[in-house]
Amino acid sequence: MKITRADVEHVAKLARLELTDEEAATFTGQMDAILAYVDKLNELDTAGIVPTAHAVPMENSFREDVATPSIGIDNALANAPSRVEGFFRVPKVIE
């Protein structure tokens, strides 16, 4: 798979990253090289093998439905750049 500059710009936009021209060029080359390396896996015959979602062979880790104490409003908002009363305060969202 060939990574194009348009791919890099699209992914950067989705991630809300602003790239300079040089960065976009550098990353296009780097990402392409990374994918080319991973592409080696395609040489293996994986027919009939279940895709692995997790590296650890584990399943079914549950908690029971019991409400436990929360951390409190001030702790919750401690790292907020801006707060008002008990809320996180964010710039207006337009819809």
Next chain:
Amino acid sequence: MKFQAVIGLEVHVQLLTNSKIFCGCSTKFGAAPNSQTCPVCLGLPGALPVLNKKVVEYAIRAGLATNHSIAPRSVFARKNYFYPDLPKGYQISQYELPICINGHLDIEVEGEAKRIGITRIHMEEDAGKLVHADIPGVGDDSCVDLNRACTPLLEVVSEPDLRSADEAVAYLKKLHQIVVYLGICDGNMEEGSFRCDANVSVMPVGSATFGTRAEIKNVNSFKFVKQAIEYEIERQIELIEEGGKVVQETRLFDPNSGTTRSMRGKEEAHDYRYFPDPDLVPLVISDDWVEDVRLSLPELPAARLQRYQAELGLPFYDAEVLTATRELADYFEACLSRYPQAKPVANWVMGEVTRGLNDSGLAITACPVTPDLLAELLKLIDTGTISNKIAKTVFEEMWQTGKAPAAIVEEKGLVQVSDTGEIERLIDEILAANQGQVEEFRGGKEKVFGFFVGQVMRASKGKANPAVVNDLLLTKLKG
């Protein structure tokens, strides 16, 4: 050209658990903003989600009740997008491997039965809430409350099998009734516990390919679903007839105008880059677990409706009204277990009880006339202690005071008069005072009989036993 609408619904069902889907925070509605949060639902670095087992059980319940296969293995995935109410920058959902697949519901519209396919049901977490609070100094800024973040949801995705707004509403009502019956959702549409997005497109009648669809968001009542879909169908048809083209977009329903409008700028965000969430291990559900849940399912509305007709001998109308909600059906059955005559109980529950609830705005679970008390009242009618008519007066008093019917009858002196001597005395007085009518009756005008019955009942203040009155009157008039 004639057009045909094609509709698919995505319904979000908020689950009635005590705690959130991936952390122990409470899900109680109406708490102070951000008071029900922790590192997991705030999306703080290093916090790890752990799945609430109850959510899985509820998902299996919903799946079985809507004829799905339960996937032996399902996986959680991250849906990536940015929005201020989504602290992690992704929503944990299910994508390629949801918990329930290939279900259906049977609906009926204008007497015609139809099977609506359900593609899948998956589990996911809710986002927080953006609030435009009226707080001094906030100006245009938005406020974020993350209490709702991480609240467990099921998303139920139908096939595009619906062909009209009425079909969509019928499907939605049926699904709503089932999740409420199952006890997994409170069904409150205004508070957002049961919300619906509608995918609507139109195509020429007979066409094999669907048109371009618009997704309508924010429809939070059955009435609005109907309005929104009907408006959207009209809009698309007009657009096409004028030579325009429907664009794939998200549209917001405005309940004030009954119209839908485009939410521009959301198009780019549709690239969600799903991938399996490495923080959550796969979910494996054994056949035994599925069977356990199946055995614990309550009797579903369709089965109950059937049983009320077949076993209790009730007409379809009664059965349908009584099974509309699980609570009403439970109330009816509680009464029936104490007074085992289906039709009279049905009449009282659909009549006086329902009227009382409507007038007072109370829920059936808060009905002041308990099944015990209603059964006692019906027994008083049976034994002839009071007439059906007086029973209605007693019922009202029971509603107001919560007192037992026998106590009210005693206190107010409402005991039915079956004593022939006393009734005879009343009849004699009335016949004497209405000689003209007596002559008419004897002259063949039998309609006057009703007049005499009314007079006697009034004179007895409704307490005379109507059967006794009839008998005595007839004897005296003819004699």
